[in-house]
Amino acid sequence: MPAEKINILIVEDESIVALDLANGLEHDGYNIAGIADNAEEAQQLFADNEVDIILMDVNIIGEKDGIDTAVEILKQKAVPIIYLTAFTDAATIDRIKKTHPAAFLSKPYSLTNVRIAIDLAVNNFAVANEQQSTGKIIPLDKDSNRNTSSPEREMILRMNDHIFVKNNYAFVKLKLNDLLYVEADNNYISIVTSEKKFLLRLSLNQLLDKINYKALVRIHRSYAVNINTIQSFNEQEVEINQHHLPIGRNYKEEFMKHFDFR
Template sequence: MEPTRVMIIEDEALVALDLAKGLEKDGYLVAGIADNGREALELFRATPVDILLVDVHIIGDQDGITTAASLLEHRQVPLIYLTAFTDAVTLERAKATQPSAYLAKPYTLTNVRIAIEMAMHNFAVARQGTPPGKVIPLEKSPAADATDKETILRLNDYIFVKHQYAFVKIRLTDILYVEAENNYVQLVTPDRKFLLRQSLAQLLDKVDYGSMARIHRSYAVNIDAIQSFNEQEVTVAKTSLPIGRTYREEFLKRFNFR
């Protein structure tokens, strides 16, 4: 399965590099980074790109909106704006380019991932010629509409999770922790993260893995992956996760903690 190729147009080098690093860690391929319209157009023409992440304020005579319009004239791909500009005039100009999302800075990597997945899904649906008004859930491809395939499949010591229209194999012991945010959960392994559209309770029920322990309304951890813990938090892969009061007693019972 080919990773989604992301092009970043951003004039703040540190912001662009941090975003690129986070996206690559999550399995995306950063096709290139540009800080001005001319460079962006040259890169876009020469490089396969699946989606654009564009800041409104960039170096040069052309801003991000004008640059995005020029790129989309060359080839249609989904477009997401990442910017600190939220005034009415800028928003109206941005609307003309029909972006999939408009994220205000400071944004979170989780929100960027959600926006990318939604944008890629909606773009794929539009390319399939889905009739207006017909809604296809995020985790289904148009071809899967009749079969209602699950986003998580369990097979012995593995699960297969739906990621960009393919099922990716994950060993249960490789799951480090799961984080919930709104209607999504992020499943974290040592080398990748997977964003799924379902609740934490639904994911734990489908995974059905005895070593997974709910420690907070937003977190569940693999007991075998814990590096250290106390009554307030656990550490997994150098990441500290809080223990909620509601889940503390049940969690500590696993260690005969008194």
């Protein structure tokens, strides 16, 4: 299966602003799950579509504003919410805080700031759920003090049965089951699916340690494979999706332990 795009719901009462934002995010590689200008439509779109992040304007059409709408939506499922608003008075901020937003952007905002907010939202949401799931964040920079707000910052994180891989400005969502194998080359790895390769600055040991996916097994100093995707193997190599990958002498015994020979 191909990588899944991050799905974003935009709730904004100014149609021109909403469409401009949608176009910019789609260009970056995100998928727009829908655009709403009122609470009822926003809740319906959220219920009918898979939504990973919500961009929520506070001032929307109807009796319920964006904060009220966020409260109702969060009763259905917890997702990161990024508020977009021109209202920065104390009363509004206090109401927003009670919904535990992932980020807050005051208008006018730039697409760059929205990108950064989405980046942080995915990060913070994973951290908040780390104790309830296996979510882990792996900064790929050796310098841990690097500015985390940079839209160019590379990263990978795991949440439940998915990993999120930073690809240019956008995260892409990969099911762990769809991962075929990982190939290491010096300080870089290639995460390979049937549809695409993702090149990251990370060691193979770091990846295996941090995402902790038991089906991803080391077979060579340069390769780890998803044993669920192996088509055939012998003592020298495995075949996955017509790729023949070598089994290293030092990894053969451990690899064979994953199979019950009777």
